[in-house]
Each structure stands twice: as C-alpha cells, then as structure tokens.
Amino acid sequence: MTKETHTKPAVSKLDSEPIESNEVASAAASRGPLVMRAEGISKDYRISRKAEGVISAVKNVNLALYARGVVAVVGESGSGKSTIAKLLSGHEKLTKGKIFLDGAEIQVGNRSDFRRFKSDVQMVFQDPFASLNPVHTIRYHLERPVKLHQKTKGAEVETELLGLINQVKLTPPDQFLAKYPHELSGGQRQRVSIARALAAHPRVLLADEPVSMLDVSIRLEILSLLDDLRERLNLAMLYITHDIASARYFADEILVMYGGEIVERGPAEEVTQKPLHPYTQLLVSSSPDPDDLGSTLKTGATTVARQAGSALTNSVGCRFSDRCPFADDKCTSASPPHVMVGSNRSAACWHLDKAVPIIHLDARKETVSDTNKS
Amino acid sequence: MSKVESPRLIAQGAIKKKKRTMPSILMNTKAKVGAVIIGVFVVIAIIGPILAPYNPSTQNTQANLSVAAPSLSHLFGTDQLGRDVFSQILVGTRTTMVLGLVTGIIATALSIIIGVSAGFLGGLWDEFLSLFSNVFLVIPALPLLIVVLGEFPGKGETPTIILLSLLGWPWGARVIRAQTLSLRSRDFIAASRETGEKTWRIIFFEVIPNEVSLIAASFVGTVLYAIGASVGLDFLGVGNTTIWSLGTILYWAQNGNALQLGAWWWFAIPGVFVALIGTGLVLLNFGLDELGNPRLRDAATQTRINGKIWRPADPTPVMRSHVDNKGTKDQRRSPKANLTEDPVRLNQVHSSNGHLGQNSMGSTTVENQVRHNSSTLSLDQEGQ
C-alpha cells in the first residue's frame, strides 16, 4: 500500500508487508458461505478541477459478506460508511477496486444487468419518511419489485404481497396494503421499506443506518426483525451505523471507519470491549453509557476538543494523526498498514504498542515490538 | 421533511401527521373564491353562446338602438352599429376562455416535458434545455407577437394560440425543473432505482405525481398569461378582429369612441369580465401555491380561538378551560402592560400582585389536582 513511502526501514520485511485486509478472516465467516466480497474498493469525488481537488470518500476497503452473517461498518458522519453502501448497491461507480458476487466480478453494463444485480443485492434506506413515495400506497411500493423481480402475475402477486407483509410482521396485512405512507408510524414505514427490499428475494441486504431515524423503543424491534430475517432467509447483511453499541449486539464483525479507511476490524465483542486503534478507543469511550453514573459529564471535566481530519487524498500519513494522542512524525508521514492481531482482527496504527500495551505484551509481541525497535 | 422544525411543527408531529385529504384545495379560502369565479366563467363559456339572445354581429340600423344604454331587451346595451353587447360578451367569453385553456394546456405540457427532463436527466441535457428556456424568457414577447401575428391576418385564433404557447412555457419549465432537481435527490427516487425501475417509469410514476400542485399552479398561471396577452393583442387589433372575444369587443369599443360617447357599458362590462377572470385565476393560483408550499400558509395564518385572533408570533394563548366559581377568572386577568424594561421592576409589579403565584392557583379543578400532586412533586424542597 504505502511501502515506498516508508521513510525508515523500521519494520522488517516480513512485518512491514501490509497485510491485505481480505486475508484477515472475517468473524462473520463462521455463519455461512461467502456471498459478496469487495476488494480494494475506493471512491473519489472531484470537488474542483484542480488535481488536488479530490475527496477520497472511501479508500482501499476490503470486506466480505457471508450468508446469515452481519458485518457492521461503524464511523462518524463523513467517514465514508454510507458511500460503501452506495458502492456495494451499485448506486455509485467505483473509482478503484472490484466487487464479487458468488466469486464472479460484478459488471453492471446495461439496465438488465443492473436489474439482475438488484435481484441479489438490496438496500434499506435510512429515513423511512423519505424513502417511501407519499403519493403511492404500500401496495404499490411492494407490488413493483414483486412484478419486476419475481415475474409473477395475478393471484400469485397477491400471495407474495401478503407474505412480505407477514414477513416484516405488519398485522393485519390486508389493511396495510391499502394505506399511504403518511398513515403509518416510522417503525411501520421502515418495515415496509424492508419488505420492499425483500420483495426482490435478495441474498445481500445493505442496511444504511436502518434505525437511526426511529424512536428508541422501536429500534430494537427493527433490529431484531433484521436479525430474524437474516437467519430465516439466509441473508448476508451489511449494517452501517454510527452507534457502535448497537453494532455490538447486532453484528458479527465490526469494521471501524475513519476518513474513508478501515482503521480496525474484528469480532464485534472484541472490538467493542478491547478496542485497539486509538480512534476506536475514542469512539468507545465517547459513547453514552447509562452505567456511567459517576460520569465525567457530571463533573464537567472537559476533554480536549479537536477537529475531524480532512479527507483529501493528498494528505499523507494516518488520517487520525491530528486527533491522536499517540501521533508522532511517523504517523504524519506514512499511512500505517493493517497489523494482524489474532486470526480475525487487525488494526491500522503505527503505535498499537502504546495504544494497547496489553496487546504488546502478549499477542503481538513478536511483530509489534519489532515495529518499534528503531 | 426538513429537519429544522419549528416548535410548532415538532409539537404537531407529536400528534401524528395530518391526514392528507384530497379536497384540501377546497379548504383554502382563496382557492375556493377563485374556483367559484372561474367556475362561473366556465359555465358562461359553455352555455353562453346558446343563451345569447341575438347574433352578436347582427347590426340594427334603428337609430335609437345605436349606442343604446342597457335596457331589458339589450341587457348590456348596444354598440354603434346596434349590435347587442350582451350577446357579444357571451360569445366572446367562450373564445377567450378556450384560447386561454388551449394555450395553457400546450404551454404546460411543454414546460413539463422540458422542465422534468432537464431536472431529472441533468448534465449537458440540463445545460442545453436551461439555455434554451432562458433564450425564450428574454425574447421580447409583445413586439414578436405583433410582428408575427401581422403576417397571419384573418386566420382565426390558431396563430395566437401557437405563438402564446411557444412563449408561455419557459417560466413553468424553470419552476418544474427546480422541483424535479430537489425530488431527484430524494430517497424514494433512489429506492425505486434500487427496485430496478426504468428511468421513464421513475419520471412518470414517482416524480411527476409529486409535482401535481406545482403543475396545476403553473397551468393556472399560464392560462392567466394567455388570457391577458390575447385580450391585449385583440384590443390592439393585432389578432383577428372578425371573431368575437373579450379583447375584440374592447377593440371595437375603442374604435367606436365608446369613452367619448359615454357608452360605459360597451367597454366597462367586458373590462370587468376580463378583470374577474384574472382575479379568479390569481386567487386560484395563490391557493394552489399555498397548498404546495405549507410554509406560505403557516406564515399567513392567524388563528381564531374563542373569538380572539392570534397571530403566529404571539405567545401561546392561555385558556384555562376549567374555571370554577371562586372567581379565578378575574385573577387571571393580570395587569396588562404596566411592566417596564427592568426585569426587577417587572417582578416588583408581580410581587405587589403577589398572591398570583400562591393563592390564585389551585382554585380550579385542574389546579386542585395540581395541589395534590405538587405535594409529592417539588422533589428537592421536600427532600431537604
């Protein structure tokens, strides 16, 4: 990745070899067979005609989705997590990289290709109030994908519709079909959204912040509905969220994104309980915790306020370096490779030994300590 | 909708979304009045020529019927040549209304086609169409109309309709383009792409149905423009003066020196007709606008509650519904405006009125409950 830019031969050949993230086994892999894989996907947005006027929203991301497995992408707004969903769903074109479905690279040339692709990969949108057309009934919203993807007609469509409504647990089904979106609550709308995505009988479901616009008491129901669906329908699921706590409960694997790059990946429980990367640590320590009643918030002990880093491609080094307590010259001059910590965990940081002393002592003793011999 | 919500909107959200009722257009007073006026004129346009007591072009050579004032036999009087103005108006209204309607339909169709495709397809197509409509917008309409229509004398109203349609679409197209641009980025459009819908289907089934009120408003505006322009052209004699329309009646009135002869019925009555049609259309347009843009409606709303009018900027009205017989009502009538800038004085006024806080509360039924509850509720006071 950035081998040439290393200023010092600080790392032995073996260790400096940036470990491609797809070599890190996914914690979701145990759930079922591989369905979809993204390899080194990047997305640049050009904001001005100048050469440096390019924002790299997603940079060299690898991920794999397995049937019945949930992979969560966690990050703050602007970290590029929604762009990943758009890339995987074909709404945005890749700048670099490849996406494979069942081992075959996806080439969306014409519209019928796209429609076939959509039969396999469906997306659930964030805002249930915006994702349903106010002028159409629920029946219309569900009937279209059924007709387009199932090629059914007449009575079959009707059975399929009722089945879908049942699947997302809207009862009584026949009443909901005739309603307009504005007659439903947020949670019910999101169920309709999910039903619409399921109408294509997809194998991959991309959920872009599916619950963030909903009431707290409703969120859990929607998440457990998704959880239930992936089991029953063998769905491979990508869960994009800013709420790392919900990812802990819902996902198998968590990918933490910062500035368009994945900075840490691993099993959900491990990432949330023993975060490696300084950004993940910050994220975890910042999340509200009802158990933290002696919270710093009560006493008003201020933490240092730093601004989020820029995502311009020409910036070299670790993108988190301007907020990172461990940052030094190395961090600002070269971007860190992913360092493997265990078979299914990795983090991209030059100073994992400082960030996670405990790791330094056991799992990563050989490699990490080598990294810092200089 | 928008995330920035006024407290009021937030609070209304608390009560579930308002049901969208289709005849809500009829709830709007402006739209209602406009619709009634236009309705009357549509009826006149349909049955007017049948009701016309005379052939509007039949001349009457009797001297006492030349420029005769309104009478029972000639309700709106007669013109110079003894023709019945009432019949002229009944026949002319149809001509004018049909012209407006046809022009409106053609021009609105053009503006939908161009506006939606420019807004939805974007890119070069958008640049080109926007340039195109801007060119049409800056064409000086009146000289063009006069010159071109001068080339087609006696060809009926068709040339006028065609020309006005060609000149009437750009404004609507711009508005529709803007609306389409904003709809294009909405999630439900992305969702229908996700479903695998074709572009044309997205345009016709997802985008355009959401623009109905805008299109209706644009249509009404175009009709208004067409009627105004055609009356003006006819009045100038540029159009076909052999056909009866509200404009040509005015043209003949002008030609016959109606004003100098004091024949007010000859020019004033058709003038009022034109003005009424215009007013009706403008009201209808305002109503549609407010319907499509609730913010306009909110800004203008004043609410009448219990006979008192409240404007949007007023503080929330206090109307305690449970008033018992202990005279709470009087105490609530607080001293109006003897408070000054100084917050301290502000409170002194109140402390002179001090029982307000303590005693006057709790004498209503609701407040009795309050008293009961407050004994358990002033938490910290009780705790310490």
Added chain:
Amino acid sequence: MIDDQLPKGYDSKPRSESNGDASQPVLEIKGFSVAYRSRGGDVKAVENVDITINRGEVVGLAGESGSGKSTLAYGACRLLRPPAVITAGSVRYNGRRSNYTPVELLDLDRDQLRKLRWREISIVFQSAMNALNPVLRIQDQLIDAMDVHLDLSKDEKLDKVVSVLDMVGIPRDRLRSYPHELSGGMRQRIVIAMALTVDPELVIMDEPTTALDVVVQREILSQIVELKERLGFSVLFITHDLSLMMEIADRVAIMYAGQLVEVGQSTDIHHQPAHPYTQGLLNSFPSLRGPKRTLAGIPGVTPDLRDLPPGCPFIPRCKFAKPDCTKVEMRLEKVEGILGGKHFSACPIVIANNFKPSETERAHA
C-alpha cells in the same frame, strides 16, 4: 474568583445569595396542560405536568417523539403557536435578577415575555446549528443575540463575544467566519454560546447534540456541564437518548403520551426504574460496556393522543397491564424503599408490588 473569569457585561449580582441556594427552584411548572385545538376536538399534548427545576441543576426530560417533551418545554416558555393553547397550570420563574420573586409566565404579555426569554431563560433549539444565518459572520450573530438585552458599547460587546466563544472552546480567529466555514460541532458550540451570552438562569436544551457524532457530542456536553458549574445556570435537557441522559442529568423525568410517568434522581431511575415504560426504555439501549444483556425494547406503537384509552396510556404496550389499569388516575406517587425518597412513579401496580428492582423481573415474569 469565578466572577473574574466571567465575561464583561455579565451581571455581577452573586448567585449565592442567602435565598439563592441550591434547593431554590428556578422554574416551577405545575399542573401544566397544553392542548391543540383542532376540528376533531382538543388534542391533549401535555396533560397536568408538574416539574421543578432547581438552581444549578440539570434536569433531564426524556421520552419518545410524540411524548410531548418539546411541547412541554416550549409551552412553558409560551413559544408554541396557535392552535396550541395552554389549558391549565402555572409556570413560575424565579430568578436572581428578580430578587427571587416568582413571576408567572402564563400571565405575561408578549413584550414582557420577550424580555424574559433570552435574558432569563434561553433555549438551544433542536438542530439550531442549521438555523444560524448563513450570510452573517459569527461575531455579528452573537452581538445581535445580546443587543436586545444588554446595553453595551461596541467594544464591550466584542470583548464579550470573544470571551463567550472562549468559554465554549472556539478560537477567536473564528469570529469573522461564516457558519458554512465551520463544522457541525463548532456551529453547535456557537449556538450554545449564543444562549449563554446574556447569562441566563435557565437554559433549555432540546436535543442539543442529536445531530452530532458521539465524540463531538461528548466534548460539547462536558463543556456544557463545565460551564454550568462555572456560571451556575440550570439546564432542562430534552432528549430521547436515555443513556446519555443518565450520564448528564441530576434528575430525570420520563414522559409518555403527554404525561409524566416517572421522576427521580438519575441513579434511582437507572437502578430501580419504577414504571414499566421506563423499564422498557432502559431495556431498549444496547450497552457498550459490561456483559451483554437481553434487550427487549417496547412492543407496539406510541398512542394516538386524540384517542387515549382510559387510565394509563401505556396499557396497550405494557406487559404488566391488568384490568385495573384502566381505572388508574395518572398521578405520580412516591416510590418507597428507595434511596433518598425522591423517586416518583405513576404506576401504582409496580409500586404496590412493594417495588424492589431485583425482584420486579421475577415477580412479573
């Protein structure tokens, strides 16, 4: 020494007067009801709510959307527009500048309220950061905010703007920036600074950080708390995020369907929620630390305020509901056997079961 740090133009009147101690209520809302007049009759958005905010206290108001928490706060300041109507209650404000003589907000007219609002009670609206005027520089907007209430010279005003921005941690070279040049977190800080320019007694914050990322959220909240400690204002903190509220608030009030269902110290409510709705809410948040719990959420939908069932509005979603619940009068009752005794719940069923948190689950399971 605190006063030394205060920006110029602040009131020098000390907050710690003898009658201004911590238990002194700043805002006392009693029996407060707000209804929306509509064709189908009144919609009772807030019904008979009592809540007291004491000096220097952070009171959290939590509930789902539609529970009336914003209606309550805005209604108490009389910011709601018709057809909202306050149908009952009293809202007494009791400030240091008024010599601790209560003012009845519901009796004030428009001009009096305008004087009182920003000066004594200021409000940080939801998504207020998006409401900054895009064509005015930050400093001009802050100066405008204090112009109405403080009579200062131009230099003094500028000094004060600088010090207020210092307080919220914004470098002074940002003074001449336009809102779009700042990040969301910075804009939210500016909005908070704006609410603090005239040194209010009470700041109402309606979801002040909901649109922000957790890291920024935490920074801003700890700044708010720090400022609160320094300047001594009280905060009414409205949010749907109960886990956040437990961290920041001293006392928490839970609202459901326009009514308060539970009030208490945040520790009490966290450890021993005494209303099934609060229990459900608390059980809706995935926890980041500690062992994974089984999360239940709350089944069902929020009730339609136009058509509330008799008795407790939570019945349709409550797993403890009994036939008797339809006869319950919604009234906060003291929850016995709990630390401090400042804990109140509107669920007599749970209270009557000699409420003990550890046993509740077993008792009702």
